[in-house]
Amino acid sequence: MIEKIHQTLRDSAVARWSALGVVAFTMLCGYFLTDVMAPLKPMLEAQLLWDSTDYGIFTSAYGWFNVFLLMLIFGGIILDKMGVRFTGLGACFLMVIGAGIKYYAISDFFPLGGQIFGINSQVMIAGLGYAIFGVGVETAGITVSKIIVKWFKGKEMALAMGLEMATARLGTSLALIITVPLADTFQSVSAPILLCLIMLCIGTIAFLVYTVMDRKLDKSIDESDAEPEEPFKVKDIWEVMANKGFWLVALLCVLFYSAVFPFLKYATDLMVNKYAVDPKLAGIIPGLLPFGTIILTPLFGNLYDRKGKGATIMMIGAIMLICVHGLFALPLLNEWWFATLVMITLGVAFSLVPSAMWPSVPKIIPEKQLGTAYALIFWVQNWGLMGVPALIGWVLDRYCKLGGEGQPAYDYTLPMIIFTSFGILALIVAIMLKREDKKKGYGLELPNIKKN
Numbered sequence: 001m002i003e004k005i006h007q008t009l010r011d012s013a014v015a016r017w018s019a020l021g022v023v024a025f026t027m028l029c030g031y032f033l034t035d036v037m038a039p040l041k042p043m044l045e046a047q048l049l050w051d052s053t054d055y056g057i058f059t060s061a062y063g064w065f066n067v068f069l070l071m072l073i074f075g076g077i078i079l080d081k082m083g084v085r086f087t088g089l090g091a092c093f094l095m096v097i098g099a100g101i102k103y104y105a106i107s108d109f110f111p112l113g114g115q116i117f118g119i120n121s122q123v124m125i126a127g128l129g130y131a132i133f134g135v136g137v138e139t140a141g142i143t144v145s146k147i148i149v150k151w152f153k154g155k156e157m158a159l160a161m162g163l164e165m166a167t168a169r170l171g172t173s174l175a176l177i178i179t180v181p182l183a184d185t186f187q188s189v190s191a192p193i194l195l196c197l198i199m200l201c202i203g204t205i206a207f208l209v210y211t212v213m214d215r216k217l218d219k220s221i222d223e224s225d226a227e228p229e230e231p232f233k234v235k236d237i238w239e240v241m242a243n244k245g246f247w248l249v250a251l252l253c254v255l256f257y258s259a260v261f262p263f264l265k266y267a268t269d270l271m272v273n274k275y276a277v278d279p280k281l282a283g284i285i286p287g288l289l290p291f292g293t294i295i296l297t298p299l300f301g302n303l304y305d306r307k308g309k310g311a312t313i314m315m316i317g318a319i320m321l322i323c324v325h326g327l328f329a330l331p332l333l334n335e336w337w338f339a340t341l342v343m344i345t346l347g348v349a350f351s352l353v354p355s356a357m358w359p360s361v362p363k364i365i366p367e368k369q370l371g372t373a374y375a376l377i378f379w380v381q382n383w384g385l386m387g388v389p390a391l392i393g394w395v396l397d398r399y400c401k402l403g404g405e406g407q408p409a410y411d412y413t414l415p416m417i418i419f420t421s422f423g424i425l426a427l428i429v430a431i432m433l434k435r436e437d438k439k440k441g442y443g444l445e446l447p448n449i450k451k452n
């Protein structure tokens with residue numbers, strides 16, 4: 001008897017990689033705006049008279065609505081109920097609206113001098129734009145994760161997620177590299193934000209193209225013999241939250257990312273204070289980090305797809321994180337080349353854990369609950385991304401000031417011990433996850449590609 005094989009659009013390699021290319025470009029545009037203001041800090045201070053507190057308020061705005069108004073969780077529920085096309089387009093519109101408000105606030109059109117709740121009104125309006133954008137870009141992140149699972153489950157899922165993260169980090173690198181030259185060329189601090197706004201509009205058009213591909217995929221699934229998926233119900237949220245494996249991934253995520261993204265916010269200062277690097281060049285060393293991950297994240301994703309060992313990869317990443325922050329904490333080899341080597345090692349750790357962690361979620365959580373699960377993980381993670389930079393800033397001011405004339409301003413030992421502690425906790429959670437995997441048989445140590 002000849003068995004009839006029912007194919008769907010996802011079985012076409014060209015179709016699924018094209019779909020990935022389109023949505024990854026949308027994420028690149030999102031990551032570009034996320035980091036565009038970081039290199040502009042000195043210009044904001046010199047030209048718009050912001051101080052560090054203003055900059056801190058603006059930066060934390062990214063998480064305001066996601067964390068306190070639970071917008072990310074609502075985004076996840078909407079994603080599971082309404083699907084990727086509706087949610088993705090909504091997220092793109094939010095990113096464009098947020099970027100538009102932020103551009104207006106920074107542009108010459110904005111009337112200077114006002115105050116809202118005692119804070120510079122320009123900072124507050126730019127923050128409002130960034131907060132709306134934050135909801136959009138984080139919701140786009142969970143939507144794209146679900147899109148990748150939809151097209152790549154049982155195939156090159158971790159490689160696809162790795163390539164998507166690599167493309168997005170290209171946006172981060174772009175922000176770090178071209179922002180200041182662009183602002184200098186146009187003699188305007190708002191010029192790079194205008195470029196981001198234009199790119200986000202193109203990213204939205206790209207997502208519109210994706211919705212056509214997604215419709216075709218759904219049609220091909222309907223025409224195949226594939227089992228229809230059960231619709232999402234609100235009680236699914238409790239099911240996700242009752243899953244111990246889910247909580248271990250969420251904990252690992254917040255601990256690991258808290259030791260990387262917030263560390264990067266202080267890494268340039270660490271280079272100046274501990275390794276005596278010239279402040280003009282100090283950004284180059286942490287700037288190496290996204291570049292390394294662009295190559296390594298897909299590489300490790302490919303390894304996970306073919307050989308498995310996801311839980312082990314996460315453990316190795318956590319061990320490397322402990323070594324890196326431990327070495328930054330120790331009073332040893334205060335030389336720029338040593339700092340560079342340690343930073344490159346951090347790049348390897350920052351490729352290992354994400355390349356295995358995100359593709360492991362669909363092995364723990366059923367597909368119909370994935371939007372909610374990714375959203376909850378992002379929500380837990382956002383607390384760390386918001387809280388840890390504030391904690392480190394407070395620790396530096398309170399316990400680490402050196403202050404003598406011609407001396408470095410801060411001793412970074414205590415902050416680096418805090419970052420090392422996050423690494424130790426992440427390792428404990430990774431070990432617990434590996435044990436839970438053995439008990440429940442999630443298949444974290446198995447390859448993602450299913451042999452036919």
Ligand SMILES: C[C@H](N)C(=O)N[C@@H](CCCCN)C(=O)O
Pocket residue numbers: 138141144145161164165168354358378381
């Ligand atoms: C910051 C954001 N919440 C985040 O965690 N981004 C991850 C990628 C998550 C999506 C994986 N498909 C990152 O490492 O940038």
